[in-house]
Amino acid sequence: MTGTRRPAVHYVGFRGDEYRRALCLFGPPDFIHIGWDMWAKQEVVDGDVAIFARGTFEDAPSAYSFPNIREEDGGK
Template identity: 45%
Template sequence: MTRHVHFVWFRGDEFWSAVKVWGRPHFIHRGWDRRARREIDFDRDIIVFARGEHDQPFAERNFDDIRER
């Protein structure tokens, strides 16, 4: 199975710093929510947080998708 890279909470220049280390992500999550939890295989995937601890609680609300122009 494929190991996916998930970026969480990335908004700006920190994105490119993380890309230098982890490569381009397969998924970008605007927040740490239930949708992110459903899309991540916790036994296999890599989760990279722009801010916060690795064991932070999930948000009560779901974040919207990233919209490209």
């Protein structure tokens, strides 16, 4: 097997109907990131495709981890 791999598709910040629309346009994601934080940015590697509900890859990532924020507010 060669070192070639299929690019991974990352969905970032999708919360509602826009997720269903993205599925129709881009197909299912390989990774879903609640928001754009340092963990999400590290997981998107060269050749991958990152699809944002809002913003771009060039936006500064949040200083806080989104799963921690979600857990702290009771999952709301």
